[in-house]
Amino acid sequence: MNMIDTQLKDFCQKNTIQNQQLNMARGNPCQEQLDLSNELLTCVNKMNCITRDGVDVRNYGGIDGINEAKDLFSKYMDVNVTEIIVAGNSSLNLMYNALALALIQGTTNGPGWLSQGAIKFLCPTPGYDRHFSLCESLGIQMIAVPLNEDGPDMDIVENLVKSDHLIKGIWCVPKYSNPTGICYSDETINRLAFMDTAAGDFRIFCDNAYAVHHLGNKGTQIANLLEACKLASNPERAYLFGSTSKLTFPGAGVAMVAASEKNISYFRKQLGFQTIGPDKINQLRHVNFFQDIDGLMTHANLHANILRKKFDVILDVFDQYLSSGNLASWRRPDGGYFISVNLLPGCAKKVVDLAKTFGLTLTPAGATFPYGYDAEDRNIRIAPSSLTVEDAKLASEILCKCIVSVSSSVHPN
Numbered sequence: 001m002n003m004i005d006t007q008l009k010d011f012c013q014k015n016t017i018q019n020q021q022l023n024m025a026r027g028n029p030c031q032e033q034l035d036l037s038n039e040l041l042t043c044v045n046k047m048n049c050i051t052r053d054g055v056d057v058r059n060y061g062g063i064d065g066i067n068e069a070k071d072l073f074s075k076y077m078d079v080n081v082t083e084i085i086v087a088g089n090s091s092l093n094l095m096y097n098a099l100a101l102a103l104i105q106g107t108t109n110g111p112g113w114l115s116q117g118a119i120k121f122l123c124p125t126p127g128y129d130r131h132f133s134l135c136e137s138l139g140i141q142m143i144a145v146p147l148n149e150d151g152p153d154m155d156i157v158e159n160l161v162k163s164d165h166l167i168k169g170i171w172c173v174p175k176y177s178n179p180t181g182i183c184y185s186d187e188t189i190n191r192l193a194f195m196d197t198a199a200g201d202f203r204i205f206c207d208n209a210y211a212v213h214h215l216g217n218k219g220t221q222i223a224n225l226l227e228a229c230k231l232a233s234n235p236e237r238a239y240l241f242g243s244t245s246k247l248t249f250p251g252a253g254v255a256m257v258a259a260s261e262k263n264i265s266y267f268r269k270q271l272g273f274q275t276i277g278p279d280k281i282n283q284l285r286h287v288n289f290f291q292d293i294d295g296l297m298t299h300a301n302l303h304a305n306i307l308r309k310k311f312d313v314i315l316d317v318f319d320q321y322l323s324s325g326n327l328a329s330w331r332r333p334d335g336g337y338f339i340s341v342n343l344l345p346g347c348a349k350k351v352v353d354l355a356k357t358f359g360l361t362l363t364p365a366g367a368t369f370p371y372g373y374d375a376e377d378r379n380i381r382i383a384p385s386s387l388t389v390e391d392a393k394l395a396s397e398i399l400c401k402c403i404v405s406v407s408s409s410v411h412p413n
């Protein structure tokens with residue numbers, strides 16, 4: 001054990017975390033955040049379970065969601081009410097369905113992707129691990145593309161999509177991206193909408209998971225991808241996904257997909273084979289709880305007030321321990337759930353492993369890249385939400401000490 005590791009061990013012992021588990025691996029809201037939505041547990045009862053159109057939400061039916069939920073969440077997704085389906089509890093589930101449908105039966109403007117050959121998706125990296133594992137599970141080849149400060153490197157994207165008709169899609173998290181927190185510039189959104197693609201049935205899988213999840217006082221506004229696609233005469237190109245998972249109860253929220261009316265009616269028809277209707281009680285619950293889009297935004301601010309303190313304490317520790325020495329680089333996100341840190345090459349796996357021995361669990365190194373392969377072994381993702389402010393401070397101090405220790409052994413000079 002070198003001197004830094006001995007210091008780290010002393011530090012952990014002093015802070016009595018030897019047997020304590022600190023977890024910065026996944027973006028689970030903390031209990032205080034969950035408590036913000038407790039009213040959801042009671043706000044539908046036998047006295048108010050009929051919608052404004054007279055639909056009894058306790059019964060089957062309403063394949064694309066109740067009208068008041070479509071009203072609310074079309075504003076949330078910034079689309080027309082005719083361009084949305086409000087569905088079950090998980091947007092990831094909707095992404096899976098959209099991908100499986102395209103593979104097997106095709107899209108509104110092309111046959112099943114499986115029948116066309118070995119299809120590929122562009123994956124801006126670092127990105128969301130579940131997008132990549134979803135593609136991997138369905139046998140879709142992934143091509144990593146660098147994610148810059150203003151979105152995917154569009155020179156590379158445009159070059160790839162214009163010449164290869166088997167590149168059928170791209171994953172995008174345009175607002176407060178997971179894990180870097182970056183927001184796409186208007187130019188990036190426009191280039192995505194207007195770019196020439198060899199595949200006539202190309203789709204942008206736009207995951208709007210963090211649509212209103214700002215950390216500052218004022219959220220960042222980004223251009224509307226669906227509108228940009230219409231202007232570009234590519235109206236079918238964008239699928240937008242979202243949910244309330246990080247606003248109410250993850251796993252018991254409401255998820256939605258938005259797209260052109262043509263795409264939506266294609267999805268609606270398919271959905272009718274999968275289910276007789278969504279959980280309308282939960283949809284009504286969410287409408288009663290938020291009331292309207294202003295209520296939803298006010299609620300988002302309550303989350304921001306809790307999360308901001310944790311992000312701040314972690315970023316302050318990074319500044320304190322890592323700002324000199326060029327051992328790591330990171331950015332202060334304006335929203336979202338994560339902090340992305342780039343270490344010196346060859347250090348990420350070792351840091352994650354070392355942190356584990358001191359009771360700190362991090363997302364596995366490489367997870368932010370397709371196939372879990374970070375060629376430079378540099379990127380780690382930090383999820384502050386589930387820890388208390390005190391634990392977030394302790395966890396980030398341990399992390400920084402691990403970074404210093406590993407960097408000095410991997411790069412001794």
Ligand code: PLP
Binds near residue numbers: 027093207243244
């Ligand atoms: N998309 C992104 C970018 C996420 O970070 C997450 C959860 O962390 C999800 C989707 C999951 O969404 P849902 O709970 O609606 O399936």
